[in-house]
Amino acid sequence: QQQVKQSPQSLIVQKGGIPIINCAYENTAFDYFPWYQQFPGKGPALLIAIRPDVSEKKEGRFTISFNKSAKQFSLHIMDSQPGDSATYFCAAIAGGAQKLVFGQGTRLTINP
Amino acid sequence: GAVVSQHPSWVICKSGTSVKIECRSLDFQATTMFWYRQFPKQSLMLMATSNEGSKATYEQGVEKDKFLINHASLTLSTLTVTSAHPEDSSFYICSAWDGGAYGYTFGSGTRLTIV
Numbered sequence: 001q002q003q004v005k006q007s008p009q010s011l012i013v014q015k016g017g018i019p020i021i022n023c024a025y026e027n028t029a030f031d032y033f034p035w036y037q038q039f040p041g042k043g044p045a046l047l048i049a050i051r052p053d054v055s056e057k058k059e060g061r062f063t064i065s066f067n068k069s070a071k072q073f074s075l076h077i078m079d080s081q082p083g084d085s086a087t088y089f090c091a092a093i094a095g096g097a098q099k100l101v102f103g104q105g106t107r108l109t110i111n112p
Numbered sequence: 113g114a115v116v117s118q119h120p121s122w123v124i125c126k127s128g129t130s131v132k133i134e135c136r137s138l139d140f141q142a143t144t145m146f147w148y149r150q151f152p153k154q155s156l157m158l159m160a161t162s163n164e165g166s167k168a169t170y171e172q173g174v175e176k177d178k179f180l181i182n183h184a185s186l187t188l189s190t191l192t193v194t195s196a197h198p199e200d201s202s203f204y205i206c207s208a209w210d211g212g213a214y215g216y217t218f219g220s221g222t223r224l225t226i227v
Contacts, residue, residue, distance in 0.1 A: 034215060043118070043205045043218035044156070071178060089155060093215075098206075099146065102155045 003093050006103025013080055014111050022074045023090035030092040032102075035064065035075050038087045047088070048075070069094060080110045089090045114140050116211040118219025124224055126194055133191045133222045134204030141186035142208035146216075147179075150203045162189050196226045 008021045013019045023033075036044035041104055050057045050064045050073065057064045060079040077084055090103040115138040126181075130222075135145060142162050148156040156211050161166040162183035170176050180192040189208075191202055208216040 032215065036218075041203075041221065041223065043116075043207075043221040045218065046215065049215065099158055099161060105153075105155045107153070 002101050004090060004101050004103045006106060009104065010107040010109075012109045012111060015028065015081055015082060017110075019072055019077050019084075019108055020078055021088055021090070022072065023092075023102075023103050024070075024072045025092050026071065027092070027094065027101075028071070029094040032093045032099075033064070033066065033073050034064075034091050034093075036089045036091065037064060038070070038089065038105075038112050041056070044089060069085075075093060082110045082112050085110050086109065114208070114217040115148045116208050116217045116219045118206055118207065118222055120222060121220060122223040127197050127226055128195055128218070129173050129196045131196055131224060133193075133204055133206070133224075135189045135191070135208070135219050136215075137187045137210070140210045140218075142189075142210065143186060144209045145183055145189040146207045147181060147189075148205045148207070150205060150221075152203075156205060159191075168192075173178075177220070193224065194215055196224070198226045200224065203225045 004025045031087045034049035035047045037047045038044040048059045048062045050066050052068050062075040088106045091099050091100045117136045120133045145162045147159045150156050158171045159174045160168045162181045164183045168181035183189040205221045207216045
């Protein structure tokens with residue numbers, strides 16, 4: 001019940017396309033859902049996050065869609081660029097200062 | 113925004129030695145810090161949660177005597193890999209809870225190689 005399932009494992013998109021990464025969870029106590037971007041040899045960096053009382057959140061080219069009833073959320077990257085090539089992790093947490101539960105990660109490649 | 117500094121960024125040690133990794137919150141106080149291990153092409157695996165002034169809480173399967181965690185101040189947590197062996201080689205990442213809008217901030221990671 002603590003798991004967050006992420007798909008796909010890898011994704012290749014042409015520049016300008018809209019990659020979509022999906023995550024699903026079971027634990028209804030989760031109340032904060034961040035997405036992290038990780039480049040090789042670096043730690044994850046917070047990209048965008050959403051709380052379950054909101055169905056969509058946009059920050060620049062990144063959008064989270066959240067479906068509370070289905071217990072699913074997804075990341076969309078608009079006008080994708082080669083510089084967006086990285087590994088993306090969804091995560092979930094139940095309450096502050098608690099441990100993050102990470103998805104398995106998606107290796108995204110944006111071809112020029 | 114919140115910044116977490118992790119040092120060193122990479123280290124190579126001989127088998128049998130101990131190595132210490134530092135994690136500092138630079139512009140905020142972190143009562144809770146987390147240590148992760150990441151294998152190539154895999155997700156982050158939580159090793160332990162450290163709270164300032166108290167003993168760390170280790171995840172199941174993580175050897176507390178091998179991975180010593182100290183969180184002596186509100187801005188510093190250390191992970192010491194004792195009597196390291198080649199199988200301990202990995203990418204270690206810390207994170208800190210800033211208690212505010214930024215939530216969790218991660219360090220840049222430490223690539224540990226035991227030869």
